[in-house]
Amino acid sequence: MTDFVRICAQSELPAAGQVREFVATGRALCVANVDGAICVLDGTCPHEGGPLGEGTLEKGRVVCPWHSYAFDVRTGAPQDDAELRVEVLEAKVENGELRVKL
Numbered sequence: 001m002t003d004f005v006r007i008c009a010q011s012e013l014p015a016a017g018q019v020r021e022f023v024a025t026g027r028a029l030c031v032a033n034v035d036g037a038i039c040v041l042d043g044t045c046p047h048e049g050g051p052l053g054e055g056t057l058e059k060g061r062v063v064c065p066w067h068s069y070a071f072d073v074r075t076g077a078p079q080d081d082a083e084l085r086v087e088v089l090e091a092k093v094e095n096g097e098l099r100v101k102l
């Protein structure tokens with residue numbers, strides 16, 4: 001059974017308008033803060049494996065630092081290549097920490 005795993009303290013979350021990379025159980029995650037809403041995606045870009053958590057956040061999309069492909073942080077939907085989609089993970093912030101269902 002998959003369970004919620006602690007990712008970080010609430011104080012470590014990215015500031016509004018930013019993304020940050022975390023690694024949990026060996027998996028890279030991209031945590032995005034869209035105007036206070038925390039979204040968590042798989043941190044490995046489906047294009048060529050770039051680190052999405054080191055990208056930038058623009059208009060609700062994370063932009064990969066390697067070749068600038070952009071993905072909606074709420075749905076994982078790509079802006080360009082319809083075949084490249086990022087998995088979005090269920091996440092919750094409670095008791096001062098971010099937990100994600102892995």
Ligand code: FES
Nearest residue numbers: 045047048050064
């Ligand atoms: S690896 Fe992310 S856009 Fe190419």
